[in-house]
Amino acid sequence: xxxxxxxxxxxxxxxxxxxxxxxxxxxxxxxxxxxxxxxxxxxxxxxxxxxxxxxxxxxxxxxxxxxxxxxxxxxxxxxxxxxxxxxxxxxxxxxxxxxxxxxxxxxxxxxxxxxxxxxxxxxxxxxxxxxxxxxxxxxxxxxxxxxxxxxxxxxxxxxxxxxxxxxxxxxxxxxxxxxxxxxxxxxxxxxxxxxxxxxxxxxxxxxxxxxxxxxxxxxxxxxxxxxxxxxxxxxxxxxxxxx
Numbered sequence: 001x002x003x004x005x006x007x008x009x010x011x012x013x014x015x016x017x018x019x020x021x022x023x024x025x026x027x028x029x030x031x032x033x034x035x036x037x038x039x040x041x042x043x044x045x046x047x048x049x050x051x052x053x054x055x056x057x058x059x060x061x062x063x064x065x066x067x068x069x070x071x072x073x074x075x076x077x078x079x080x081x082x083x084x085x086x087x088x089x090x091x092x093x094x095x096x097x098x099x100x101x102x103x104x105x106x107x108x109x110x111x112x113x114x115x116x117x118x119x120x121x122x123x124x125x126x127x128x129x130x131x132x133x134x135x136x137x138x139x140x141x142x143x144x145x146x147x148x149x150x151x152x153x154x155x156x157x158x159x160x161x162x163x164x165x166x167x168x169x170x171x172x173x174x175x176x177x178x179x180x181x182x183x184x185x186x187x188x189x190x191x192x193x194x195x196x197x198x199x200x201x202x203x204x205x206x207x208x209x210x211x212x213x214x215x216x217x218x219x220x221x222x223x224x225x226x227x228x229x230x231x232x233x234x235x236x237x238x239x240x241x242x243x
Contacts, residue, residue, distance in 0.1 A: 026051055050077040053080025102230050138219060138223055195214065196225050
């Protein structure tokens, strides 16, 4: 049994020790997030929020949930950082408005055609040049951090968290159903968007590294990522309205 496991099950290790052990994890997550955020976001603020998330993880971790402490803590640390970002939202209202317009246009094109909406089709639906559509995607990419709430009401957020250990059976079931719906929606994205999502979230590569793998520019990866996020928002909108 590891020291961390002993800590979370019997409180043998104090929180100062947990902070020492997992400070590198907090910093790694902070810098990974920082790579896709505007310059106005300070890494020290992310780290401070992440440390709070780490301490909360050490108090709330339940080994019976069948997730390792590092996995559980990583999710909570990242969630705490994203909460800090939401509280200090820097995105102009125009960015949110244009992102919602794009999401709506994607939905209308896909309902009409019965297939994935293409860039040109979305731009035509919005009555704007393709170059302007790509510019809007580029602008939105620095602000979009998808969440369950984001897909429902359009605020900034992130992918759904693990259910709280104190959540009731209904809340945990709803979270499980949403994760299933999200995974299915991702699997139905266009191939290039699936690749970007996998490399970004599963492999934790930055946009420049993904661009090198796919043979496109960093800005193009950013556009693809932003479009994938907005496409997911439209495809999960009906589901989130029910919850």
